[in-house]
Each structure stands twice: as C-alpha cells, then as structure tokens.
Amino acid sequence: MSYFLEAKQICKSFPGLKALNNVDLQANQGEILAIVGENGAGKSTLMKVLGGVIYPDRGEISLDGQVVNIQSISQAQTLGIALIHQELNLAENLDVAANIFLGQEPRRGGFLKLLDNKIYDRANQIMQELGLNCSPRTLVSELSLGQKQLVEIARALSFQFRILIMDEPTASLSLEESNRLFGIMKTLQQNGITILYISHRLKEIEIIADRVMVLRDGLNSGELQKSEIKHEAMVRLMVGRELKQFFQHGHRVQRENEPILRVEALRYLDNQKSITFDVHPGEIVGISGLAGSGRTELAETIAGIRPMITGEVFLKDQRISIKSLVDAVRAGIFLIPEDRRLHGLVLSASVKDNILLGSLDNISHLGIIPLHGGDSLAKAMCDKLAIKAPSLSQQVGFLSGGNQQKVVLAKWLCRKPNLIIFDEPTQGIDVGAKAEIYALMDELAKDGAGILMISSDLEEILHVSDRVLVMHHGSLAGELAGQNISEESIMHLATGSAVAA
Amino acid sequence: MKKLTGLIIFLIALYIALIIAVPSQGLALNNYNLAERIGQYGIISLGAGLVIIAGGIDLSIGSVVVLAATACAILLTDKNFCLDPMIAIPIVLAGGAIIGLIHGLLITKMNLPPFMITLCGLFIYRGVARTISGNMSKGIGDQCVDLRHFLYDNDVFGLPRFLAIYIILAIIAAIFLHFSVYGRRLYAIGGNEKAAKYSGIAVDKYKILSYVLCSMAAAFFGVLFLMKNNAVTPSSDGFFLELYAIAGAVLGGCSLRGGEGTIIGITIGTAIMWILPNLTNMWGVPSELEFIVIGTALLLGAILDEKLRPVVNTA
Numbered sequence: 001m002s003y004f005l006e007a008k009q010i011c012k013s014f015p016g017l018k019a020l021n022n023v024d025l026q027a028n029q030g031e032i033l034a035i036v037g038e039n040g041a042g043k044s045t046l047m048k049v050l051g052g053v054i055y056p057d058r059g060e061i062s063l064d065g066q067v068v069n070i071q072s073i074s075q076a077q078t079l080g081i082a083l084i085h086q087e088l089n090l091a092e093n094l095d096v097a098a099n100i101f102l103g104q105e106p107r108r109g110g111f112l113k114l115l116d117n118k119i120y121d122r123a124n125q126i127m128q129e130l131g132l133n134c135s136p137r138t139l140v141s142e143l144s145l146g147q148k149q150l151v152e153i154a155r156a157l158s159f160q161f162r163i164l165i166m167d168e169p170t171a172s173l174s175l176e177e178s179n180r181l182f183g184i185m186k187t188l189q190q191n192g193i194t195i196l197y198i199s200h201r202l203k204e205i206e207i208i209a210d211r212v213m214v215l216r217d218g219l220n221s222g223e224l225q226k227s228e229i230k231h232e233a234m235v236r237l238m239v240g241r242e243l244k245q246f247f248q249h250g251h252r253v254q255r256e257n258e259p260i261l262r263v264e265a266l267r268y269l270d271n272q273k274s275i276t277f278d279v280h281p282g283e284i285v286g287i288s289g290l291a292g293s294g295r296t297e298l299a300e301t302i303a304g305i306r307p308m309i310t311g312e313v314f315l316k317d318q319r320i321s322i323k324s325l326v327d328a329v330r331a332g333i334f335l336i337p338e339d340r341r342l343h344g345l346v347l348s349a350s351v352k353d354n355i356l357l358g359s360l361d362n363i364s365h366l367g368i369i370p371l372h373g374g375d376s377l378a379k380a381m382c383d384k385l386a387i388k389a390p391s392l393s394q395q396v397g398f399l400s401g402g403n404q405q406k407v408v409l410a411k412w413l414c415r416k417p418n419l420i421i422f423d424e425p426t427q428g429i430d431v432g433a434k435a436e437i438y439a440l441m442d443e444l445a446k447d448g449a450g451i452l453m454i455s456s457d458l459e460e461i462l463h464v465s466d467r468v469l470v471m472h473h474g475s476l477a478g479e480l481a482g483q484n485i486s487e488e489s490i491m492h493l494a495t496g497s498a499v500a501a
Numbered sequence: 502m503k504k505l506t507g508l509i510i511f512l513i514a515l516y517i518a519l520i521i522a523v524p525s526q527g528l529a530l531n532n533y534n535l536a537e538r539i540g541q542y543g544i545i546s547l548g549a550g551l552v553i554i555a556g557g558i559d560l561s562i563g564s565v566v567v568l569a570a571t572a573c574a575i576l577l578t579d580k581n582f583c584l585d586p587m588i589a590i591p592i593v594l595a596g597g598a599i600i601g602l603i604h605g606l607l608i609t610k611m612n613l614p615p616f617m618i619t620l621c622g623l624f625i626y627r628g629v630a631r632t633i634s635g636n637m638s639k640g641i642g643d644q645c646v647d648l649r650h651f652l653y654d655n656d657v658f659g660l661p662r663f664l665a666i667y668i669i670l671a672i673i674a675a676i677f678l679h680f681s682v683y684g685r686r687l688y689a690i691g692g693n694e695k696a697a698k699y700s701g702i703a704v705d706k707y708k709i710l711s712y713v714l715c716s717m718a719a720a721f722f723g724v725l726f727l728m729k730n731n732a733v734t735p736s737s738d739g740f741f742l743e744l745y746a747i748a749g750a751v752l753g754g755c756s757l758r759g760g761e762g763t764i765i766g767i768t769i770g771t772a773i774m775w776i777l778p779n780l781t782n783m784w785g786v787p788s789e790l791e792f793i794v795i796g797t798a799l800l801l802g803a804i805l806d807e808k809l810r811p812v813v814n815t816a
Binding site: 305324325326328329330335337342343344345346347348349353356357358360361364367368369370371411 | 676680681682683685686688689693695696697698699700701702703760761
C-alpha cells in the first residue's frame with residue numbers, strides 16, 4: 001500500500017547536532033498522526049522540513065505517489081502543505097483579516113485590494129468556522145493568546161491545503177479553546193485532510209490521534225496504532241525507559257505551624273469578590289481555572305507586579321506591605337513567570353549571570369563583586385538542579401526549555417524562599433525535565449517553603465497539589481483538598497457550576 | 502572576545518598605517534594630539550556606552566556639552582557671579598546630573614521613549630545655551646589660568662593630562678560596570694528589562710542612574726572643552742558630538758539592543774573613531790570625504806558584528 005505522504009530517510013544536521021538521522025514518516029489521507037518526543041527529539045525540525053522552512057541534507061519526500069522537492073514555504077503551500085508554527089508569527093499591528101491573508105493578499109494590478117470588503121467577508125467566514133468571535137477588523141494586539149493562536153490556524157485555512165502541520169497548537173490555549181480546536185480537526189479530517197500534530201500534552205493525543213509516531217534523539221523510536229495509544233506506552237518510547245511515577249510526594253504539609261502566607265480579603269480586579277486563602281509551610285497549593293479566570297493576575301498581585309485594590313497579606317503572621325516586586329522579593333516571595341524567555345531570563349547573558357541575578361548583594365562586598373564571586377554558588381546550583389549546560393558561561397538562550405526553567409528556579413533557590421509562585425511551571429517542557437521540576441518542587445516543600453502553582457494542565461494539578469484553589473471569573477470558586485480533588489470537581493468549579501458537596 | 506580581538510587588530514593596523522603616513526619628525530606631536538583627542542572624546546563615549554548598555558540612548562550629549570560650557574563661562578566671568586572655578590565647576594556638573602535625572606524620570610516614570618526625550622533635549626539645551634549667552638561666544642579671558650595650565654601644559658608620565666583623566670575615569674567605569682552589583686544589573690536590564698524587573702531589581706533607579714552619569718560626563722566634557730578653547734560659541738560648537746560618542750561606543754561593541762559592551766571596547770572604539778580621520782588627513786584625502794570614511798568604517802563594523810554574533814535559538 002502506498003501512503004499519501006511519505007518521507008524516507010530524512011537527515012538534517014545543524015552545527016554540532018544531528019537533528020534528524022534517517023527518519024521515516026508515513027501518513028494516510030484523512031489521518032490525524034501525532035508526533036511525540038522529548039524536546040530536542042527532532043519533531044519540529046521534521047515538520048519544518050515538510051513545511052519547506054528548512055531543506056534536508058538527505059532524504060526523499062513523496063506526496064500522492066509523486067516524489068516532490070520542497071525548497072521553500074511558498075512551494076510547500078502550492079503543494080497543499082500548511083505549517084502552523086510553535087511560536088506565533090503574527091503582525092500585531094495589523095488587523096485579523098490582514099494577518100489571515102498576509103503574503104497572499106488579493107491584488108489588482110499590483111495594488112492591494114485590502115479596502116475591498118470581500119476580504120473581510122472571507123476572513124469573517126473562516127473565523128466563524130473556527131469560532132473566533134471578533135470582528136476581522138480587530139487589531140491582533142488586542143486579542144488574547146488563545147485567539148491569536150486561532151488566527152494562525154485561520155491563516156492556514158485561508159488557502160487550499162491537503163496536509164496541515166500543527167506544532168504545539170494547544171500550548172497557549174484554554175481547555176475550552178483546545179476542545180474547539182479538536183472539533184475543527186475532526187471536521188478537517190472528515191474532509192480528507194491529513195493532520196500532523198505535535199503536542200506535549202499526551203492526554204490530548206490519547207483523545208485525538210489515529211496513530212502516534214515517536215521520535216527520540218533524531219531517530220524513529222516507534223509507532224503506536226489507535227488501540228495502543230496510552231500515556232505510559234508513549235512515555236516509554238519517548239524516553240526509552242520506564243519513567244518512575246509522575247510525581248512522588250516526599251514532603252509533608254506542616255499544618256501545625258502557622259501559615260507561611262495568609263491573604264485576606266484580597267481584591268485586584270474591579271467587580272471582584274474578595275479572595276482569602278492561606279499556604280502552609282511545605283504545602284503545594286494548585287491554582288486551577290480556565291484561561292482568563294484571573295489566576296495569573298492573582299499571582300502577579302501577590303508578587304507585587306499588580307496593585308491590590310483591597311486586602312492584607314501576612315507572612316508568618318506578620319502583616320507585610322507589598323507595593324512592588326522589590327518588596328515581594330525582599331519578603332522572600334518569588335515568582336517563576338509563565339513566559340520564562342520574556343520575564344524570567346536574560347537570554348543573551350550567561351547561565352552564571354542569570355542564576356546570580358537575584359542575589360548579587362550576597363556575593364558582593366561594598367557593591368563590588370570579587371573576580372570569581374558567586375562561581376561556587378552558581379556551580380552548586382547547576383549541580384543541585386542538574387542543569388545541563390556546557391559551562392557556566394554558556395548563554396542561556398542556547399539551553400533547552402527545561403534547562404532554562406531550571407535556571408530561573410536556580411536564581412531563586414540562591415535565596416531562601418518563603419513562598420514560590422510557579423506560573424505554568426512545565427509549559428513546553430518535555431516529560432523527563434517535567435519530572436525533575438516536580439522533584440524540585442517537592443524538595444522545596446520539604447524544606448518548608450510554601451508553593452503556589454498555577455497550571456492549565458489538569459493532570460499536573462491533580463498529581464502535584466496538596467490542595468487546589470479553583471478560580472472562576474476572577475473570584476475564588478472553591479477549594480478542594482485530599483480525596484475531593486478530581487478532574488470533575490475542578491471542572492465543576494472552574495466552569496461556574498455549583499459545588500458538589 | 503572574538504570581536505574585541507578583531508577591534509584590537511584593526512586598531513593596530515590603523516596605527517601602523519599612521520606611523521608610515523606621518524613624517525617621522527612630526528610623529529611625536531601627532532601622537533600627542535591624537536592621544537589628547539581620544540582622552541577628551543572618550544569621556545562622552547563612556548557616558549553614551551553606559552546608557553546604551555542599559556538599553557537606552559542619549560542624543561542630547563552635544564547640546565549638554567555646549568550648555569555646560571556656556572553656563573560655566575557665564576558663572577566664571579559674568580559680573581553677577583564671578584565664581585571661583587572650584588565652585589563653578591561643581592555647579593555645572595550638578596546641572597548635568599539634574600538634566601540626566603530629568604531624562605531618566607521622564608523615560609522611566611512616564612514611560613516615554615528615550616530616543617524622543619533626548620532628541621527634545623538636543624534642541625532645548627542648545628536653545629538655552631544660545632539664549633543665556635545672548636547667542637554670542639562666551640570667553641573666559643584670563644580666568645582659570647592655573648587650571649588650564651594644569652590640564653593642558655602638564656604631562657603625566659609623558660601622557661597628555663586629558664588621556665590620564667580619561668584612563669582614571671575608564672578604570673572607575675570598568676570597576677563600576679564589570680565588577681559591581683550595579684554594573685551587573687545594568688547589563689541585565691539592557692539584556693531583558695522584564696526579567697531584571699521580575700528578579701526584584703529596582704529597574705527604574707538603575708536606568709535613571711545611567712542617564713545621570715551620561716549627562717554628567719557630557720557636562721564634564723563641556724568644562725574641559727571650555728578650558729581648552731578659552732571660549733565657547735553656542736551657535737556652532739559641539740554639533741554631532743552625541744553621534745561621535747554613540748559611534749565610538751557602538752564601534753567598540755556596545756549593542757544598540759542593549760546588554761552588551763565593555764569599557765575596553767568603548768576605549769578602542771573611540772580610538773578607532775579618531776585615528777581614522779587623522780589617517781585619511783595624513784593620506785591627503787580631502788576633508789569632505791572624512792564622513793564617508795567614518796560612515797563606511799561603522800557600516801563594516803556593524804556587518805561584521807552581525808556575522809560574528811552567535812544566534813540564540815528561538816525553539
């Protein structure tokens with residue numbers, strides 16, 4: 001039997017790295033093929049080869065039985081291959097319609113026809129199909145992250161394609177938006193479109209994929225048919241060994257001690273019911289809720305980024321005033337931000353400089369840093385967190401996502417944390433590194449720190465949290481602990497249904 | 502490091518070419534004048550470099566220089582003031598600091614773009630200098646003879662006093678930038694302001710500090726300028742100084758993206774900036790071509806810089 005899309009013996013090397021080593025891929029018409037693997041396994045590279053972004057060193061691609069030579073993105077598009085990148089590539093200053101048709105604007109004699117209403121009608125039509133409910137004249141910069149992702153998808157839908165490649169499309173989507181996307185994928189599939197789907201969220205893949213192809217270190221490491229698609233089976237092929245249990249509780253919540261953090265009658269949004277909660281030493285409190293439910297804002301308020309309207313914060317029963325990030329840091333309240341590249345790291349600076357950024361005062365004398373000041377501290381942190389970097393002077397931008405996240409964490413572990421707030425701690429991080437991050441959280445808790453963990457990943461919330469706060473529409477919808485923590489109970493609260501006693 | 506090595510080699514090559522071009526009996530004098538110029542202009546390059554490393558820009562340097570020189574001349578000679586130099590000069594430096602403070606506050610607290618703020622300054626300070634001087638040259642006559650003698654007729658180990666002053670300032674700046682907490686934080690702010698903020702650094706304070714130091718350096722340069730020339734003409738002196746200062750810093754490896762650059766690099770960059778016109782002059786290249794040579798050298802530097810830059814992956 002011949003496949004609709006077939007790639008044979010694809011090889012691609014980058015300086016110092018063999019990204020793809022004789023990788024094969026086959027896909028049938030109307031099939032949803034999931035491609036999984038750890039970060040750096042070569043998934044994105046393979047997709048870029050198919051999408052015409054990069055040209056392979058060796059290998060053959062055939063489409064519909066014909067050997068094709070894909071040399072550019074526009075050529076891939078002509079062949080009917082649409083690639084939706086991992087990162088958003090939108091012109092924020094233009095409106096939705098202009099973004100959807102970017103690069104293929106309808107022209108009349110060399111002049112743009114953008115003023116033509118037809119283009120907005122066409123855009124609107126595509127947006128309706130995707131459930132993107134805004135005017136096509138809205139500026140992209142005004143959209144939420146999830147909506148922007150839908151604009152990316154709309155762009156792919158604007159031309160006739162037979163193969164749709166999606167590289168981690170749900171990383172920034174809320175549950176609701178993800179589900180809508182899966183609906184769209186099913187519809188496309190029924191129309192005979194082949195979908196290549198990359199995601200780190202294995203749960204999604206169990207639901208959506210017809211077949212799974214697993215890559216490891218640039219090699220094919222296995223394939224799973226529909227009936228075999230199970231979380232453990234995928235992980236086994238991805239890491240090449242059985243992973244120990246997802247998360248092991250080694251810490252003990254010190255309930256008998258006074259709460260490390262107590263927040264009373266906090267309000268930071270208009271028309272918001274006030275929020276009261278506490279975190280005990282050694283406790284991991286998960287914060288769940290749909291995107292836009294005010295989770296990140298809560299974290300930002302406690303970390304001093306966002307002003308509070310009313311409310312009091314107590315640290316170990318002492319009332320503290322948090323008016324700025326500087327105040328929060330001084331109180332030992334540290335935020336590990338959601339976007340680590342934007343808010344967490346100086347990408348052009350070295351691993352060492354990033355680790356030491358928050359504790360320069362401790363390694364300096366009268367403001368002067370000794371020649372090798374902090375080297376030993378930075379080294380100790382790298383060892384403790386198993387940060388994989390060639391040297392302390394390596395630029396952080398060159399590390400993998402998991403290692404970057406560990407560097408952000410290391411920055412705060414240099415100081416004694418009272419409370420660490422994790423905002424989406426494992427977003428875009430592969431399975432192996434995820435387990436390491438969880439182990440570190442557990443260790444932090446064991447040492448008596450309090451942890452607040454915001455996550456859109458229900459699995460993560462279920463496994464890691466001792467207690468879960470669920471937010472809905474900017475307010476605290478409920479609190480779950482112990483046996484009461486379940487997917488259903490969280491979703492109940494998150495969607496605003498009454499609490500099931 | 503690679504970039505710095507390249508710059509040093511380029512500088513040495515230029516200097517060798519200069520030795521060949523200059524008649525041997527004139528070499529010592531030429532060296533002396535060149536060193537003096539590098540020392541003088543290096544001071545504003547240090548200021549510009551500091552601001553650029555912190556991710557900002559200062560276009561007002563030349564106008565601050567002229568305003569400082571004019572104000573200094575008036576404070577020294579106007580019959581209403583007739584101040585002693587030991588009082589007048591600190592007042593001028595403090596004035597420079599206040600200008601930098603205003604820049605910094607507008608940029609951080611009102612969130613206005615540095616390019617715009619300092620461009621406004623470029624116009625305003627020049628206008629103020631012309632107004633307070635009655636749009637005339639301001640001389641200092643026979644004031645400050647001792648100070649001028651000290652600054653210009655006095656060598657330190659055979660180096661012009663100016664270069665010696667620069668070297669001292671550069672060493673202080675190097676310790677500040679490369680070995681102090683403040684410097685490390687300035688780099689972080691230039692590299693990623695948000696990450697620095699999220700690390701609990703009082704970002705605004707540091708940004709303001711960089712503008713204050715830059716404007717103070719410009720004011721100091723203004724005082725030295727006045728001492729050297731005995732007079733200042735607000736309608737014509739000090740044009741393009743900010744661009745020379747920025748060019749020296751950027752040529753020496755300060756990235757306009759912020760977060761990059763070294764004091765040694767800025768020093769070498771400034772040296773190249775001033776050795777180039779000296780060399781073309783000696784070669785007999787018409788002076789109208791001078792700007793083309795400087796511009797081309799900068800362009801080549803920028804291209805090489807981009808080629809040598811390691812690409813941070815975005816995956």
